[in-house]
Amino acid sequence: MSKALNEIEKKVAEFFVKREGQDVLKVIRNLNFRSDGILDSLDFVSLGVYVERNFGVKLDLTSMETIRLMSTFDSLVKLVQSK
Amino acid sequence: MKKSVEKIELFSRIWTEAKKNPDRTILMDREGSLTWREFLTKAEGYAEQVKSARSKIIPILTSQTVETPSAILGCLMAGKGFAPLSLQQPEERLQNCLKRLEADVVVSCDSEQRASKSITLFGLKALYSDGGSSRELPSQPKEFDESDILYVLFTSGSTGVPKGVRVDAGNLQNTLFWSQDVLDWNSRDVMGGATKFFFDISIFDLFSLYYYGIPFAIFSDTSNVSVTLDEIQKWKVTSIFSVPVFFSQLSQIELSSEKRLNSLRRIISGGDFFPPSHMLRWLDKRSQVEVLNVWGPTESSVVNTMHSVTKSDRKLLEKGKCPSVGKAHPRMEITIVNEKMEVIEPGEVGEILMIGRCVTRGYLGDAETTKKAYISFQGKPAFRTGDLGHFDVNGELYIVGRMGSMVKISGYRVDLGEIENIVSRLEGVHFCAAFVQEEEFGVKEIWLGIEPKNQTELSIFDVKQNLRKMLPTYMVPKRVILFKELPKNQNNKIDRKAAAIQAREMEA
Numbered sequence: 001m002s003k004a005l006n007e008i009e010k011k012v013a014e015f016f017v018k019r020e021g022q023d024v025l026k027v028i029r030n031l032n033f034r035s036d037g038i039l040d041s042l043d044f045v046s047l048g049v050y051v052e053r054n055f056g057v058k059l060d061l062t063s064m065e066t067i068r069l070m071s072t073f074d075s076l077v078k079l080v081q082s083k
Numbered sequence: 084m085k086k087s088v089e090k091i092e093l094f095s096r097i098w099t100e101a102k103k104n105p106d107r108t109i110l111m112d113r114e115g116s117l118t119w120r121e122f123l124t125k126a127e128g129y130a131e132q133v134k135s136a137r138s139k140i141i142p143i144l145t146s147q148t149v150e151t152p153s154a155i156l157g158c159l160m161a162g163k164g165f166a167p168l169s170l171q172q173p174e175e176r177l178q179n180c181l182k183r184l185e186a187d188v189v190v191s192c193d194s195e196q197r198a199s200k201s202i203t204l205f206g207l208k209a210l211y212s213d214g215g216s217s218r219e220l221p222s223q224p225k226e227f228d229e230s231d232i233l234y235v236l237f238t239s240g241s242t243g244v245p246k247g248v249r250v251d252a253g254n255l256q257n258t259l260f261w262s263q264d265v266l267d268w269n270s271r272d273v274m275g276g277a278t279k280f281f282f283d284i285s286i287f288d289l290f291s292l293y294y295y296g297i298p299f300a301i302f303s304d305t306s307n308v309s310v311t312l313d314e315i316q317k318w319k320v321t322s323i324f325s326v327p328v329f330f331s332q333l334s335q336i337e338l339s340s341e342k343r344l345n346s347l348r349r350i351i352s353g354g355d356f357f358p359p360s361h362m363l364r365w366l367d368k369r370s371q372v373e374v375l376n377v378w379g380p381t382e383s384s385v386v387n388t389m390h391s392v393t394k395s396d397r398k399l400l401e402k403g404k405c406p407s408v409g410k411a412h413p414r415m416e417i418t419i420v421n422e423k424m425e426v427i428e429p430g431e432v433g434e435i436l437m438i439g440r441c442v443t444r445g446y447l448g449d450a451e452t453t454k455k456a457y458i459s460f461q462g463k464p465a466f467r468t469g470d471l472g473h474f475d476v477n478g479e480l481y482i483v484g485r486m487g488s489m490v491k492i493s494g495y496r497v498d499l500g501e502i503e504n505i506v507s508r509l510e511g512v513h514f515c516a517a518f519v520q521e522e523e524f525g526v527k528e529i530w531l532g533i534e535p536k537n538q539t540e541l542s543i544f545d546v547k548q549n550l551r552k553m554l555p556t557y558m559v560p561k562r563v564i565l566f567k568e569l570p571k572n573q574n575n576k577i578d579r580k581a582a583a584i585q586a587r588e589m590e591a
Contacts, residue, residue: 019562020544021543021547024544037551041332042328042331042493062308064310067307
């Protein structure tokens, strides 16, 4: 990763490190979690639960826009920060 | 014993409905819809394409559009069987299926392939159809004999090679006739197609259209709840048969106030355990929707039992236990046996055997595996389902799990041995073990333990990225755990149970 992670980013990244291993951090900003096969539909539910537990933020998983924003690391972090 | 022969009624039923209502819309997808007349004309276009093929079973590369039902009916009209295949699987796996089918042609319903009009696909002559143009209904084809193979459906196999289940016309008709006794179809019903066409639940949906004229609406993206809800409303879907994951996703919305669900009158859940807490949400928040809990392996013709979940199941559900899947039926004989193949008493857990006409015709080109699973029991054909269950004193069947390494993940049957077989091909892997972890009841994940070769440093991310290229998405393990040494049992075999426990401790 080119840029060091701030605290929120680190916490969000933990979700992916647990599933994908440390090396995911090298490319996490370049991944599309949906189209790259990292997350399936149930994983998005798990990610939603993780975000709610760790940040107290409830994401509307029925919204296409929310799913789109959850599909990349940077937009997911922004989504968490915006709530 | 005299063998009873049942006349196959596939085409006579289709043509009776089509002649009665040729302009009735009966197939819908994201791009449009087809009437009976348009559907049969389109199917005839496919029949023309495949009739001169040497193959008896025509492989179909499916898409979630009206093309696939048309191609399937077209194959049948040409007197051929069909094998629905996914393009979203590794090429090696797909090639294995094609090889087993000994196919000389392949029909593609994929829009990109249809647009490209490639002459060959996967080394076989590619067939497409733009449909016929006749305004008249095609003439009714000759019916199949009950012993003719209607389709071959591929499921996960332990050797890394998928198993092709051969289903004859009598097998499927038996299931359809059984369903008439348990599902009260009416003239307003519309079936929502929530599973892919290479999954046998969709075969049931499709043949409910063929046998009972139930309009069939194919959902465009079931991973997107909002789109699915819009489509349920748009097509006035009344019934959906799918895997529990689909209904679990839906149960997360405000079920009680969701107006887009107003047409829905029943959900049919099969292929896996429906988490009791999610079932309860449907009962509590959408009581006007009947919840049907069903069970049945591909090898005994899609579905064999059905139970309507009611308030009387509440206590069981509240304890986190699954309700019954239903009872045996004259068309669906069931018995439960112990390890000595002796019939056991209600309350005792054993392996479930399906018996009689529902038992399919074995695995394509795999006599050895067929011999193990397809047996004769008390003089009748029987299938060893590998599912463990018990009857209660009222004859209600309860499923408790699976024998051996076969597991159900998101409704897909997965042989963990197939995953291990693939993983063992990766560079740097010494031993591996795939196992299932259950986060909560009914929510299962595949995990993988790897013991690397001496001094090899494996990257978990690289392993997973490699597996994504080699396995269907639902078979890619969610977690990969590196072990210094995988636990072994007294016979020096890898102890998967112990590995699962250690993995959980390591990940805690």
